[in-house]
Amino acid sequence: MNHSWLQDMYSVRHKWVHVYTKLHFTTGMTTTSRSESMNSFFNEFVNASTGLKEFIENSQKALEKQYLREREADYETKNKERSKITSSSLESHATSIYTKEMFRCFQHELKESGAYVVIDKERNAIYKHYEAYKTTVQEEYRKYIVLIVTDNGNITCVCRKFESSGMLCRHIIRYLYKMQWSEIPKQCITLRWTVEGNERVGALQHKRPKIGNFLESQPARYSTLCKAFQDLAARGSCSIA
Structure with a gap:
């Protein structure tokens, strides 16, 4: 088929097919999920009728709110205990290394791992081959997940x-249980999701930028006056006097 657009894609x-992009660290985000979440967040502060001056000020308020959320999350991570769903030492180790939100993600995978078994398939001097499958699925419909160690x-x-x-998948977690690991291996821990992540990389520095003499510019004054006239017109339209 001689279709230039399809050939280019x-x-x-x-760059866009999941089978390729899943090999790269993307924090689990899809192409559109990040933009959609950011749009939803900023819609609370700005809209189509927001003036230029208000846009800058409200955008700053949005960033400050996000900064405070980060600080609150860091506080809860360091000072609040986690509720465990098992008595395993593997989960206990996860409580000490992951942030609150990422520990919740780990627990989800840990819970789902209970439905899997891991079996030995092949061993040689270079690697060991295992397969994981879900026991709740009938044998003829089972999907076998390959693990290489x-x-x-x-x-x-x-x-x-x-x-x-x-974040570790349920298949690797089931393998760690099979091999009786008491802690998550270091190579299976992403620094970004740990309690020490900010301390190692550096705490988020936040300073409110100075807008300066913003209204000294003619475009800024024009935008502010237009917004004021819109409000005045809206009030005036409510009366016939």
């Missing part, structure tokens, strides 16, 4: 959840 398939301890799952989101 196919030539850059490694190299001689240096690296664990790779074909689902690539860890590579794309930085």
Whole structure:
């Protein structure tokens, strides 16, 4: 088929097809989820009728609110206890390393891992091959997930959840239980999602920028006056006098 647009899209398939993008760390976000969440967040502060001056001031308020959310989340991570769903040492270790939100994600995968079993398939001097499958699915419909463990301890799952989101998948968690690991291996921990993440990288620095003599510019004054006239017209239209 001689379709130039389809040919162009196919030539850059490694940038948008999930089978390729899941090999890269994207914090688990899809192409549109980030923009949609940001739009929803800023809609609380700005809209189509917001003037230029108000837009800058309200955008700053939005950023300050987000900053306070981050600080509150950091406080809860460091000072509030987590509710565990098992008595395993693996989950206990997760409570000490992950932030509050990422511990919740770990618990979800931990809960789902209970439906899987991991079996040995092949061993050699370079790697060990395991397969995980869901026991609640009939044998003829089962999907077998391949796990590869190299001689240096690296664990790779074909689902690539860890590579794309930085969080362990249920298949690797089930493998760790099978091998009786008491702690999550260091190579399976993403610094970004840990309690020490901000301390190691550096705390978020926040300073309110100075807008300066914003209204000295003619476009800014014009925008402010237009917004004032709109409000005045709206009030005036409510009366016939």
